[in-house]
Amino acid sequence: MLKVRSLQAGYGKLKVLKSISLHISPGEIVTIIGANGAGKTTLLETLVALIDARSGSIVFNNENIENISPEKIVKKGCTLIPEGRHVFNTLSVKENLILGGYTKIHHRSKEQQQEALDYIYSLFPILNERGTQLAGTLSGGEQQMLAIGRALMSDPKLILLDEPSIGLAPLIVKDIFATIQKLRENGNTILLIEQNAKAALGIADRGYVMETGQIVLEGSADDLLNNNDVQRAYLGKDYKSIDE
Amino acid sequence: MIFNSKYETMTREDIQQLQTERLQSTLNRVYRNVAFYKNKFDECKIDIEKIQGVEDIKHIPFTVKEDLRQSYPYDMFAVPLRDIVRIHSSSGTTGKPIVVGYTKNDLNHWSEIVARLLCSVGVTDNDFVQIALDYSLFTGGFGFHGGAEKIGAGVIPSSSDTNIEKQLYIMKDYKTSVLISTPGYAITLASYMAEMGLHPEELHLKVGLFGAEPWSEELRHQIEDKLHIQAYDNYGLSEIMGPGISGECEQKNGLHINEDQFLVEVIDPKTGKSLGPGETGELVITNLFKEGCPLIRYRTGDLASLLPGTCSCGRTLTRMSRVTGRTDNVLIFKGIKIMPSQIEEVLLKAENIKPHYRILNKKEGGSEELEIQVEVSKEILFDEVKKMLEMKNNITRRLQDELGIEVKISFVEPRTLRNLNNKK
Numbered sequence: 001m002l003k004v005r006s007l008q009a010g011y012g013k014l015k016v017l018k019s020i021s022l023h024i025s026p027g028e029i030v031t032i033i034g035a036n037g038a039g040k041t042t043l044l045e046t047l048v049a050l051i052d053a054r055s056g057s058i059v060f061n062n063e064n065i066e067n068i069s070p071e072k073i074v075k076k077g078c079t080l081i082p083e084g085r086h087v088f089n090t091l092s093v094k095e096n097l098i099l100g101g102y103t104k105i106h107h108r109s110k111e112q113q114q115e116a117l118d119y120i121y122s123l124f125p126i127l128n129e130r131g132t133q134l135a136g137t138l139s140g141g142e143q144q145m146l147a148i149g150r151a152l153m154s155d156p157k158l159i160l161l162d163e164p165s166i167g168l169a170p171l172i173v174k175d176i177f178a179t180i181q182k183l184r185e186n187g188n189t190i191l192l193i194e195q196n197a198k199a200a201l202g203i204a205d206r207g208y209v210m211e212t213g214q215i216v217l218e219g220s221a222d223d224l225l226n227n228n229d230v231q232r233a234y235l236g237k238d239y240k241s242i243d244e
Numbered sequence: 245m246i247f248n249s250k251y252e253t254m255t256r257e258d259i260q261q262l263q264t265e266r267l268q269s270t271l272n273r274v275y276r277n278v279a280f281y282k283n284k285f286d287e288c289k290i291d292i293e294k295i296q297g298v299e300d301i302k303h304i305p306f307t308v309k310e311d312l313r314q315s316y317p318y319d320m321f322a323v324p325l326r327d328i329v330r331i332h333s334s335s336g337t338t339g340k341p342i343v344v345g346y347t348k349n350d351l352n353h354w355s356e357i358v359a360r361l362l363c364s365v366g367v368t369d370n371d372f373v374q375i376a377l378d379y380s381l382f383t384g385g386f387g388f389h390g391g392a393e394k395i396g397a398g399v400i401p402s403s404s405d406t407n408i409e410k411q412l413y414i415m416k417d418y419k420t421s422v423l424i425s426t427p428g429y430a431i432t433l434a435s436y437m438a439e440m441g442l443h444p445e446e447l448h449l450k451v452g453l454f455g456a457e458p459w460s461e462e463l464r465h466q467i468e469d470k471l472h473i474q475a476y477d478n479y480g481l482s483e484i485m486g487p488g489i490s491g492e493c494e495q496k497n498g499l500h501i502n503e504d505q506f507l508v509e510v511i512d513p514k515t516g517k518s519l520g521p522g523e524t525g526e527l528v529i530t531n532l533f534k535e536g537c538p539l540i541r542y543r544t545g546d547l548a549s550l551l552p553g554t555c556s557c558g559r560t561l562t563r564m565s566r567v568t569g570r571t572d573n574v575l576i577f578k579g580i581k582i583m584p585s586q587i588e589e590v591l592l593k594a595e596n597i598k599p600h601y602r603i604l605n606k607k608e609g610g611s612e613e614l615e616i617q618v619e620v621s622k623e624i625l626f627d628e629v630k631k632m633l634e635m636k637n638n639i640t641r642r643l644q645d646e647l648g649i650e651v652k653i654s655f656v657e658p659r660t661l662r663n664l665n666n667k668k
Contacts, residue, residue, distance in 0.1 A: 003261050005261070005264065005296065005297070006264075006268075006296035006297070008293070018293050019268060019292075019293040019294075019295075019296065021261070021264050021265040021268050022265060023258075023261050023262070023265065056296070208269075211272075214268075214269075214272045215265065215268060215269045215272065216269055216272045216273050216276070217269055217273070218265055218266060218269050219349070219533075223349050223352075223353075226348050226349050226352075227347070227349060227535065228323065228324070228326070228327040228347070229323065229327075
């Protein structure tokens with residue numbers, strides 16, 4: 001579904017991504033783990049053309065998408081859910097969702113629009129309850145649900161999720177991760193970036209480890225959980241589950 | 245049957261993508277963690293960011309056996325020692341052995357590729373697999389052991405140390421259906437069977453996997469004939485992983501390379517230039533999926549070619565020909581690589597020996613024997629029997645220590661071997 005080959009990108013003189021290659025097959029959950037500043041967010045932003053790729057290729061569904069405009073990438077079915085939610089605080093929950101479907105707005109009948117909304121509400125009933133409430137008044141967890149819902153309105157095939165668990169209570173994190181698994185069951189493919197490496201590897205099929213702009217390890221989620229470097233760096237040596 | 249259709253039937257494009265990803269991440273890791281590679285890449289001004297596809301690998305220098313020897317014991321490791329859960333070592337050729345370390349994941353991945361080999365020749369969890377390979381520092385025994393366990397077969401680790409008759413009784417009584425050994429050993433078994441009056445139909449053998457030394461199509465027919473089995477070739481070497489790098493499927497038309505874990509090139513051993521499909525040259529292998537001690541462009545010294553086209557078994561993995569020989573004059577005896585210089589070194593340490601010797605690899609009546617004929621001074625040969633025997637024992641013992649094999653030493657008169665050489 002997505003094939004990235006030797007991608008380089010950065011800001012000004014700073015080279016952040018140094019030749020990144022990765023792929024995601026349809027129906028997979030793939031995670032990228034790495035420390036702060038490794039370049040994970042830069043990678044996602046380059047994938048959706050918020051940052052220019054300096055070299056390398058990004059092929060999405062057999063089509064080169066490097067450096068075409070972000071809205072075209074959304075139209076092709078690849079949507080980013082940014083770190084820190086970035087919901088429109090002064091708009092209502094429903095308005096936020098409708099804006100998420102902006103690229104589809106002229107292609108959907110009223111009924112289809114309602115169907116799309118109903119699908120989001122079935123995933124997150126709380127968003128229906130809070131439909132008229134301003135997004136800024138939602139809790140962190142609810143905002144994350146809204147951000148996911150908003151992205152789903154564009155009917156994406158590939159969802160890029162940047163740190164969905166950041167700043168959320170453990171119980172909420174569990175819900176969010178359960179939702180991500182549900183999205184996969186519903187036919188979405190997911191690229192997940194997470195600081196919470198254990199939770200991410202718990203639901204992912206495969207993973208990549210990123211350090212200072214380079215991929216240093218690739219493997220199945222089990223491979224990475226078994227890797228001592230990963231255990232030391234990202235799981236804490238005697239790591240404990242945060243479930244309980 | 246295909247063990248892992250995800251990796252064994254990928255499209256060419258997907259294989260290349262995966263190989264590129266794994267090559268880049270392996271290069272990043274060795275550059276960070278292995279001083280040898282960091283120095284080498286810096287010296288040769290290799291910018292690993294510029295390696296954008298598998299074809300760019302030709303810009304990277306080779307790793308040779310001498311590099312591994314100089315890294316003795318642990319300098320090639322790319323992970324801290326505490327992450328290593330298994331050590332194997334090859335006898336090397338001369339001097340220091342080569343040490344190979346495996347992490348937990350490495351052992352898993354190793355079992356996986358060996359399981360693929362077994363599965364591709366029809367071995368299932370209903371089989372009893374008798375592994376008559378060396379269970380020691382060498383990778384053969386333990387490598388196949390892990391793979392056979394992975395597919396859930398019954399494993400009989402009889403090893404090659406068991407005496408031949410016992411080996412055959414085990415095979416008969418335990419109802420072994422799969423034999424794993426060197427091809428030479430299989431022939432030895434066959435000839436003992438003839439001597440003991442054991443008919444192959446009294447056994448339950450159906451399949452044999454043979455490797456660790458180059459063998460011919462002719463030998464395959466002999467083994468198949470004498471043991472009433474299907475005999476398959478496989479290839480591997482300790483430095484890279486052990487058995488499992490490639491193996492034949494039931495079609496017997498080339499060895500499928502597990503390309504998700506290894507990048508195999510063929511080069512001209514003289515110029516180092518890459519050769520195309522169908523051209524025979526030296527195999528050069530890069531580890532794409534190893535944590536312990538991944539090697540980059542390792543020159544194996546084995547001669548073979550990559551085969552064009554795909555196999556009718558459904559696997560899309562590139563195939564290689566059977567190994568046809570060596571680039572050096574390494575002698576492979578019972579699966580152990582021996583350099584003539586190793587023998588020479590031992591001989592030269594002994595007194596009263598002329599530096600003329602001849603190594604004979606005798607394969608008669610199914611048994612294999614290494615005989616070394618050495619010229620000694622006339623006095624020793626004729627006058628001092630006690631001294632001569634002592635010398636013989638000494639040399640035999642030293643060779644045993646050095647090579648790990650038993651050799652027969654025979655002393656000959658001065659000039660006999662020299663004259664022999666002249667006649668050639």
